[in-house]
Amino acid sequence: MFKVLIVDDEPMIREGLRTIVDWASEGFEIVDTASNGKEGLEKFGRLAPDLTIVDIRMPGMSGLDLIEKVRQDNSEAHFLILSGYAEFDYAKRAIVSGVSGYLLKPVDEEELIDELRRVREMLERERTARSARMEQDAALPKAQLVEELLFEDEPLEETQRARLAEALGVAAPAYRIALLDVHAGAEAESRQLAALRQRLKEMFEEKGDAIMFSAGPHIGLLLVRQSYVERGEALRSALLEAAGGLAFHAARGPAVPELAAVALSFREAEGLLHARFFFESGEIIERESYEERFAGTREPAAGEGDSEEGPPLGDKLYYALDIRSRDAADKVLAELDRQVLLRRMDESAARSEYSRALSLAVGKLSSGEASAAELSRKFQSLLLSDVNHSQTYGELKQRVRSRLGELIDRFGGANKDTVLKQMIDFIRRNYSENLKLEVLAEMFGYNSGYLGKLFKNYTGEYFNAFVDKVRVEKAKELLAQGLKVHQVAARVGYSNADYFHAKFRKYVGTSPSAFRSEASGDQQGGEH
The missing domain is CATH 3.30.70.270 (Reverse transcriptase/Diguanylate cyclase domain)
Incomplete structure (x- = not known):
């Protein structure tokens, strides 16, 4: 028996269709009825009827809407449309939706029987074809x-x-x-x-x-x-x-x-x-x-991370390497790891992030003295190879950490001088950088306020004043060589030439241009 579902908003129509023909003799069984399109859709999904007889016009979801909903997942379902209207527009839409037949109310018994027999023949052909496909499928490899x-x-x-x-x-x-x-x-x-x-x-x-x-x-x-x-x-x-x-x-x-x-x-x-x-x-x-x-991570908000506080991680890593501190390098690597996970980077982005930070850090090291430059360039190549050839993120982190430790050891390991001596040496080597006490304190593992007091007691100068004096001394050398004032300002770490001018006058007692003129013997003064 083929299953039939009847969907019509008129009770008399639903009951009349039950009795108008001998369904069993035609090979069909009415399994249920529905009074509207929404109910019909729900019962169709649950009962999977072979044939659905549906009224074309119902309040809410129409019969055609029901058919189109079913067709989204099932192209083989069969429908007979019932309607008290013979408008061609409805017939065209029903044909497009692939209905099996179109009946006008009141339903004629002979016409309905003819439609049922035609649909039954289609269903039987489909059942035979389906059985053949099943036999064919059974012979295929399961893969x-x-x-x-x-x-x-x-x-x-x-x-x-x-x-x-x-x-x-x-x-x-x-x-x-x-x-x-x-x-x-x-x-x-x-x-x-x-x-x-x-x-x-x-x-x-x-x-x-x-x-x-x-x-x-x-x-x-x-x-x-x-x-x-x-x-x-x-x-x-x-x-x-x-x-x-x-x-x-x-x-x-x-x-x-x-x-x-x-x-x-x-x-x-x-x-x-x-x-x-x-x-x-x-x-x-x-x-x-x-x-x-990735617990505790999230996608950054739009624009977030575009302007991080403090220097880039590559600069921080350079500072750590320059003071020969494994602990400081480990802290920067931990921060880099956090950024990768925070942004849920994919493999390519994570490798790029590490390559960028390492290239910046080791590249700056290579601009120093000749022996250090040669060693830095060698390790830069090794580090990038570690980043690109690690099979997993865990392996990448381990190899980079180990390689940086090896580089620090080759530079002589941690300096045995005091932290304050290391700070002074660091400032003298990196006066042109955007030096901040907070960043150095983080590198050396100190509270910035406490480290500032230690520095003042040791040098007699506050941190910022000491940095300014180192820069001004270097500026005097460059001005004596004949460089222009704005060039010297940029080279010693001042992005604003007016600010450099004020600092120079404060510590030297004259303007940069006047100092340059006097040092070079140029009585005209000014920049050229």
Whole structure:
């Protein structure tokens, strides 16, 4: 028997259709009725009738609206339209919606029987064709059926997904997709992957625990065994055993109750696998572990981070390297790590962020004395190689930290002089930088107020005054060489020439231009 649903807002019509013909003799059974389009749509989804007889005009959702809603997911449903109106516009819209027939009220018994017999013939032909497709599908490899379920160019309709799921012939309370990204060496990749696929087939597919399939560059598993569906650790243990020491990452999408919905699990697993760089080899990435890894982070608001307080991280790292402090370098790396996670950068952006900071820091070191410059350039190349060739984010952080420690050691390690002596040396080397007591205090691990008092007691000068005096002394040298005032101001760290002029007069007692004229023997004075 084919199932029939009747949808009409008139009770007499609904009851009349029940009795006007002998439905059973025509091969049909009325499974329910509905009094409006919304109710009809709900019952259609629940009952999946083979034929729906629907009134074309109803309050709220019309019959044609109902049909168009159903057609979004089901192109094979059959409808007979009932109407007391013979307007051609309605008929045209019904034909576009793919209805099987169009009947005018009051319904004629013979006309209805003719329509039912015509629809029954179509349904029987479709049933025969469906059975043939099922037999054909059953002969296909299960991997191919899974791939059809997941990768069709056009989205599959509900009935098509159900057909493929049935052809797979596996039954379980829930299903889940796992994807593997394997890291094999270029030369041995083909042989290693072939061996891994064989082990996965033996451990998963031959035992009926999963169906293995191809997903682009990844190996896919449709998980059926419930211990693998429910417990990530059980799956991880099995995958580690199958990998036999081969490095891999895996992602597991959410569990779904029906095979027809397994594409949802696949899409999430695919998205999670994009974050594999931030997970260690052999980890199973899931929605929960992803959120935990980036816990407390968020996307920055528009414009946020464009103008950070203090110097860029590359400058901070340079300061740490210049004072030969491992602790200070570790603090900057921790801040860099926080920024990467805060912004939820992808692999490419994270590598770029580290490359930018390291290039700036080590590049500044290389502008010093010849021996230091040569060593810095060598380590800059090594550091960028570490950033670009690390397999995971954890490996990248470890290699960079270790390499910077090695660089500090090659420079002679931490200076045994006092912190204050180191500060003075640092200022004399970096007078042209935007030096701030707060930044140096952070580098040396002191409270800025306390360090400022120590500095004043040691040098007799406040920090800013000491920096100004060092800059002015260097400015006197450059002016004596004949450089113009604005050039000297920029070279010694003053972006504002008027501010430089005021500072120079304060400490020297004359203007920069006058000093330059006197030092160079130019009696005309002024800039040229």
